[in-house]
Amino acid sequence: MECVLLGSGGMMPMPYRSLTSLATRYQGHLYLFDAGEGAQVSLKKAKLGIKPLRVLAISHLHGDHCLGVPGLLMMRAQVPEPGHLTILGPPGIKRFVSQLHEILGFFLNFPIHFAEWDETAPELAYQDESVRILWAPLKHTTFCLGYRLEEHPRPGKFKPEAARALGVPSGPMWGSLQKGEQVTLEDGALISPDQVLGSPRPGRHVCYAVDTRPSKALYRLCKNADLAFLDGMFLPEHQADAEAKGHMTVDDAARVASRAGVRRAVLVHISPRYRDEDMEELTAAAAKRFQGAEMGRDLQSYPIGLREE
Helix, strand or coil: CEEEEEECECCCCECCECECEEEEEECCEEEEECCCCCHHHHHHHHCCCCCCEEEEECCCCCHHHHCCHHHHHHHHCCCCCCCCEEEEECCCHHHHHHHHHHHHCCCCCCCEEEEECCCCCCCEEEECCCEEEEEEECCCCCCCEEEEEEECCECCCECHHHHHHCCCCCCHHHHHHHCCCCEECCCCCEECHHHCECCCECCCEEEEECCCCCCHHHHHHHCCCCEEEEECCECHHHHHHHHHHCCCEHHHHHHHHHHHCCCCEEEECECCCCCHHHHHHHHHHHHCCCCCEEECCCCCEEECCCCCC
């Protein structure tokens, strides 16, 4: 599993920083969180491709998080048979995309399934054979969603000695059992995976939560995440601005990550007032609260290794 930060900035794209957008690549599929202006350009720079895009999750309907959607859709329509796309988002996301499509009249060659949050929505927003995505409302100046992508739990470690003791010959049957499939021996005996596998191993978890103040929902989305991409828009001395605009300072974000048991936190949605020369100061302020916190940088890749415990 790999996360690629397509952009780390907030409010407006700048020559030195693209708008915050996160691509998670796993088992040949791409899951994209937010798409502000120029998101398709960043995706091209990252060389991730557009055809593998399976889910586009939008946090809220502020321009720096959604104005890149039509460009992404138009780019995806340039490849043959791209397959269906799921768009997750706040109330109004379907109308936003549909009206842009109608007004601009751009070509689409794939179906789009929309899932909009409402008061009756379950915590589970999306699920496929590889991952599931959870959502929850955050604390911003307008309705905003945070997301948590979870890899499905992996089968336990295979026990060769147990398989041999049960008479399972090495080869394809071992592979089937490791995949969680039952096998039948030549004598008709049925062997189930739980007879030769250890306890299931946890999957990897990624949190994406920007444009928010600290909240209970934010802590739930972050809990024990391997990697969390969190709103860290301001330095601590600009706390008043953060509170007024519904954002976090870097030490707010670092505190949330630490208390939630996050392994590594990448702080994003950085205010355009800060330039590259300010990154060291922002990083230092975050590290005072949590050593696992760092400032995000455009096009940086964050591989997530397997968890064994």
